[in-house]
Amino acid sequence: MSDDRSSPLVFLEHQSYRRNRLADAARLLPVIGAAVLSVPLLWPGADSATVLAGEAEAVRMSKAILYIFGTWAGLIALSVVFGMAARRWGQSDGPQRSGQG
C-alpha cells in the first residue's frame, strides 16, 4: 500500500477497502449499542398500564440483568475485534495510515 496522502485514490486495494468498511462498522458500533440498550425502554415495567391492568407481566429483574449485561458483553466483544484489527493495520503498514478513514 503506497503511503500517498496527497492524492487519495478512488479505488483502493482489496485490503484497504476491507479496512475502510471495518472502520465504518466501528463507527456504527456506538449507534448499535445505543439502539440495543434502548430496548429496555419498551419493556412493560411494574407501574405500566398493561401490567397494572393484569394483561401482561412485568419483566423480571433477573431477565433484565441478563439482557443488559449480555448486550454489554457483546458490545465489548465487538470492540475487542475491532481493536485487534486496528492493531494489525498498525503493524502491517506503520502508524501513518490510521489517520485515514
Add this chain to the structure above:
Amino acid sequence: MASLNMLIFVCISYVALLFIVAFVADRLAAKGRSTWLRSPIIYTLSLSIYCTAWTFYGAVGYAARSGLEFITIYLGPTLVMIGWWWGLRKLVRIGRSQRITSIADLVSSRYGKSNLLAIFVTILAVIGVTPYIALQLQSITLSFSIFSEADPSGANYSETATVFWVAAGLAVFAVLFGTRNLDANERHHGVVTAIALEAVVKLFALLAVGVFVVWGLSGGVTETMARIDASEIGQWQMKSGRWTAITFLAAAAFICLPRMFQVMVVENDDERHLRTAAWAFPLYLLMMSLFVVPIAVVGLDLLPAGSNPDMFVLTVPLSQGRDGLAMLAFLGGFSSATSMVIVAAMALSTMVSNHIVMPIWLSYRGGGASVSGDVRSVVLLSRRVSIAVIMGLGYFYFRLSGGGAALASIGLIAFAGIAQILPALLGGIFWRGATKVGALAGLSVGFALWVYTLLLPGVGAGLVSDAVIQHGPFGIGWLRPQALFGITGLDPLVHSVMWSMALNASAFTLVSLFGFPSPIERLQGAQFVNVFDHSSGPRGWSGSVAQVEDLMIMSQRILGAAEANALFQRQAVLQGGRGHLPDPTPTFLQTLERELSGSVGAATAHAMVGQIVGGSSVSVQDLMAVADESAQLLEYSSQLEAKSTELARTARQLREANEKLTQISLQKDSFLSQVSHELRTPMTSIRAFSEILRDTSGLAEDEQSRYATIILDEAMRLTRLLDDLLDLSVLESGQVTLNLREGVLVDVLDHAVSTVVAGADVPLIVRRRRAGEKVALKSDLDRLAQVFINLIANAQKYCDAERPELTITAHHIGGQLVVDMIDNGSGIPADVQAMVFEKFARVNAEKAGGAGLGLAICREIMHRLGGDITYLTGQTGGAFRVTMPLTLPQSTELAAQ
C-alpha cells in the same frame, strides 16, 4: 471487630504504599525506563477514576432505591468508549498536537485562544466539581463512622476532624505528585501509576464483596437470581426519560469532566492505547457493576430496615463478621475517593492557575513572561495554592451542606452542569463554522438554565423559596424552575437536561451561523476539525530529549559553520568543558535562540528551536509570527530590489550620458578641425592670389580681374560658410526668431523648385501632384522654403541617374503634414544614412560643393518648426521625409513671439 485504630493504621499504610508507588514511577519515568508505565493497561486503569466513591458505594444504594437505573451511569461511558474511532481518537490527537493542558485550554484554543472562554469553562468546572469533591469527603467520613460505630472502644471519633485531615492529606498528596515539576505536556507518571493501583484495589474489593455475597451468602448464581426476583426491586421499573437522560449525561460528563479529560487526553502517552481502552474500560465498568444488584438485594434482605443502602458494601460484610473483607471494601471506597479527588484537584488547579491566576499575575507585573525562570516558580506556586483552595472549598462545602441526602443527589447535578461544555466541545472539533461568540452564547445559556432549573432548586435550599418553585418568579407560571414554559410533570433532572442542552446547542449553533470568526479562530478551527490531515500519526510524547547535533546542524545552516562551531564550543566551555558539544540546558537554548533570532527573527528562532527540542508541533501563533517576519523580510527585499533596479537604471543613464558627452566632445573636435579645414582652403587661395596680385608686377588686366574674381568667390564662400555656421549655432541655441505667416504649401514648393532649377547645368525633372499640395499652413514659410531648397538642391547635386527625377508628394498622416522627396538615384548607402544629418557629414567627398552643414541646418529648422526630417529607407533612390504640424504647437508659437 476491627478497631478504628487498626483502620487508621491500614489506611495510613495504604497511603504510604501509594506514595512509594508514585515516587518510584516518577523516578522511573525520569530515567526513561518506564515502558510498562506507558502501557495501555495503565492508561485503561487510570480512566477508572470515573468510578468514584459515589459509584463505589452509591451504586448499591442507587440500585436498592431505583433498581437498574444506576447502570446508565456506566452505559454512557461505554458507548463513548466503543465509539472511540469516531470521537475520542480525534480528541486525543488534537490534545497532543495542540499541547492541550485541560478542557478549558481545549475550548479556549479552539476558539482563538480566548481567555474569556477558558475562564468561563474553569468557573463552570469549579462550581460543578467542588460539591463532587465534598461528596467524596463525605463517603470517606461515612465509612469511617461505620467502623467507629462497630468499634467497641470507638469513643474519641470526630467527624469534623476526620474530614479535615482527609482533605489535608489528599491536598498534600496532590501537591507532592501533581506539581512536582512543570512538564510542558502536563503528564504525571507518578500520580497516574498510583491511581492505576487504586483502580485495581477498588475493582478487586468490589468483586470480593460480590463473590462473597453471591457464593458465600446466597449460595450461587441461580439462587441469587431467584432472590433478586423475589426482592422489592425484583420487577422491572424504569422511567424512560431518566434512562435516556442519565445515559446521555454520563456520556457527556465522561468527556467533559476535567479529571476525565486529564487522564484521557492530557495524560495519554500514545493514541494507540485507546484501542485497548476501548474494550478494556467498558469491561472494567461491567465488572464494577456486575455485583451491584446482588449486594443491594442481599443488603435489603439481611440488614434492618432503615439502614443506609449507600453503605451496604461495608455493612454487609461487617454484619457477617467478615472484618477483613470489610477492610478491603473500605480500602476500595477509600481508593475511589482519593484517586478522584487528587486528579480532580490537579486538573482544576491547572485550569485555575493557567487561565485565571497567571493572566492576572502577568498583567499585574506588566512585563510579560520575559523572565522564564521566574514564571515557572510562580506557576508551580499558584497550582499548589489552587489545589489547597479547591480542597478547602470542598471541605467547606461539606461542612456547610452538613452532608447527608443533599450531597447524594449532587453527582447527577454536577454531571448536568459539566455537560454544558459538550456542545462547544463537539462543535469545536467537528464543525469549522463554530465561533467563539457562539460558544460563549451556548455556554452562558446552558449554564444559566442549569443553575436556575437544577442547581438552585436541588441544592440551594433556602436560596430559592418554595413559592418560586411552585408558582414561578413574580408569579409568572411559565418560568417555574422545574416546569419551564408550562410543561409540567417531568422529572426535574430530565426537565433541566432537556431544556439546558437544547437551548445551549441552539444558541451555540445559531450565533455561530450568523457570526463571523476571527482569522485565528478560523485557523484553529481548521486545525482542530482536520486534525488528521495536519498532524502526524500516533507517536508518543517521548523523544523530547534535545538533540544537540540537530541544533548544531540547524545553526550551521543559519549562522554559518564557523560561527556555529564557535558558539557551541564557547557554550560547552562555559558548561564545564565536557566534550565539544554543550548540554541542552535552558540557558544554552536561550542563548542559541537569541543568536538565531538575530538572523531569522525571534518567532522563527523560537519555532525552530522548539521544533527540535520540544519535539512538539508549532502553534498557530508561532506560525503567524513567522509569517509576519517573513512578510517583513519580503517587503524589505522587494524594497531592495526596487532600489537596485533604480540604481541599474541610473547607471545605464549615466553610461549613455557619458557616451553622448564623449561623442559630443569628439564631434566638437572634429567640428573644429572641419571648420579650420573649411576655412583654410579658401583662405589659402585668397592668400595665394592676393600675394600674386601684390608681388607680381605687370599682370595682364584680365589676369588681374580673374584673380580678383577668385579672391572674391573664395571670400563669398567663406562668408557663406560663416553664415551657415552662424545660422546653425543660432538654431541650435534656440535663439532663432521665427517669422510666422499663413500660406499654402504649393506656393512654398513652387518658390523652392524655381529657385533651384533656374540656372542648373543638368535639368532636374520635378514631378509633383499639385492637388495634394493645396494645404493651408501657418509656419515660418521662408525657413520652410530654405529646407525644401536644400533638399531639392541636394537631389540635383547628388542624384546620379542619367535623367535625374525628383518626385514630391504631400499628404496627411495622423494630423501631420508629410512631404516626401524621392529621387531616382542610387540613394545614400545604408552605413552613412544615420550620419547625413550630422554637421560636415558628406556622403561623397568628390562631389562636395558645400560645407556639409545643409542637412544639419534643415533638421534644426524642422525641429524649431515642431516637425522633423528623416531619411526614408527602402525607397528606390535617395528619399527624405519632412513632417510638420498643420498648425504650430503652442510652445513654438510662444517661442516665436
